[in-house]
Amino acid sequence: MRILQLIDSLEAGGAERMAVNYANALVDTLGFSALVATRKEGALLEQIDSKVTYLFLHKKRQLDFGALWRLRSFVLQHSITHIHAHSTSFFIAFLLKMTMPSLKIIRHDHYGNASFLAKRPCKVLQFTTFGFSGVIAVNQQLKDWSEKRLKARNVIYLPNFIPLAPKKYTKITCLNGRAGKRIIVLANLRPQKNHFMLLDVAAQMKLSHPDWTFHLVGKDFNDEYSLAIKNKIRALQLENQVFLYGSRADINCVLNQSDIGILTSASEGLPVALLEYGMQPLPVVVTAVGELPNIINNGLNGWLVPSNEGVLFYKVLITLISDPSMRNRMALALQQTVLEGYFSKGVLRKYIQWLENL
Structure with missing residues (x-):
């Protein structure tokens, strides 16, 4: 063939x-x-x-x-x-x-x-x-x-x-925010990725944990959805909490600077982003859509939250932030899941x- x-x-x-x-x-x-x-x-x-x-x-x-x-x-x-x-x-x-x-x-x-x-x-x-x-x-x-x-x-x-052996890249992207307190989101700026729920979570996080920051890496189509995201960041005064980077080739470098991976999607197939989070390895909080419930064993190798449940998503994220040993345990468990099946x-x-x- x-x-x-x-x-x-x-x-x-x-x-x-x-x-x-x-x-x-x-x-x-x-x-x-x-x-x-x-x-x-x-x-x-x-x-x-x-x-x-x-x-x-x-x-x-x-x-x-x-x-x-x-x-x-x-x-x-x-x-x-x-x-x-x-x-x-x-x-x-x-x-x-x-x-x-x-x-x-x-x-x-x-x-x-x-x-x-x-x-x-x-x-x-x-x-x-x-x-x-x-x-x-x-x-x-x-x-x-x-x-x-x-x-x-x-x-x-x-x-x-x-x-099995991802290509290595020269470090290009330097993430903003404080090392050890970065939340990564690998998702193109599309409506099904539900960035508005993410921004609601970020607004709550600003009040309770202002030193934690969100880093959005993915294609910016410069359309109405993208403009609405940027307008909401300004309206909620999240310029120092939420950072947009557009598409990046050095994903391994980006993930190496990150501490928690999240997806707030309203819909998914099987996101490659989750597999990349797992191989870093990073602990994750994701919505229970698409194939994600078949990969994440809730509470063991990550946290699943129903779609559009921003308040619950925030609470679970806070739980993860407050327990470094849980983060480490879940990250390694997700890595093993990816190694075995993906x-x-x-x-x-x-x-x-x-x-x-x-």
Whole structure:
């Protein structure tokens, strides 16, 4: 098999990280691996292994036949047998399949609003389903949805994973705040990440523990949601408690400066951020959405809080802050959870077996 990972951008999001993780892991496992970014490069470009065959398509619009032809030429040049299309890149993969019927294409569903699947737009997915040899879902909810709603064939749940030996980076990012009292949030500025609950928690924390600070690392889309977050930070006078950094390539460096990892999401698939928290290791407080309840054993390897329960989230966070021994114990327990179930070797074994049986 000669597999190409297809992704629309290389910004530092969860789907983008997984496209890079698959490409890097497969180059050693299979001897060949390719990755194509269709629309935009970004911070993850430098994380691609030098042995991975890479192409940037410069795709300008949804129906860009020049980009489609460049992708087809690349596939022919490198004798690609499988296209693994992550998130929204599935459409150009489908168009390519129409010109190359023997090509096997896979859709990887990273949909982050898994808690609101009833409202998910799906006309294009329904129209293109017949062209895909299989679907990978990042949690059981998405697997069930593809099977029932789209009548998709060969659907498998494969958890997100992180590499066994993550690449080391030169320290670039220096976090604000006091060392030993930093709370990290790895999440792009999207509504499903529910940053407003986070800011409510930060406002309470300012009153009770003003020396603890919140550090928001993730893509800033400079849209209405982003503007509303910044306005609320100013309205609550949290400029010295909450800091925005945008996308960062040196995530290991950022996590090394952090003390607690949190996610206040209203909806999730399986966030790569949680796996990264675990490998640091960091103690965590997260909302009970998506696949998170299947990873966090409440009170043992982290704390789970119902979505939109900001007051309870604050209380649990205070409990964690006040007990350093609990933080250490939970961090190590989460690290063990990640080591046992969310590393590349075990997931790739299932992945390759599944591809061979398509």
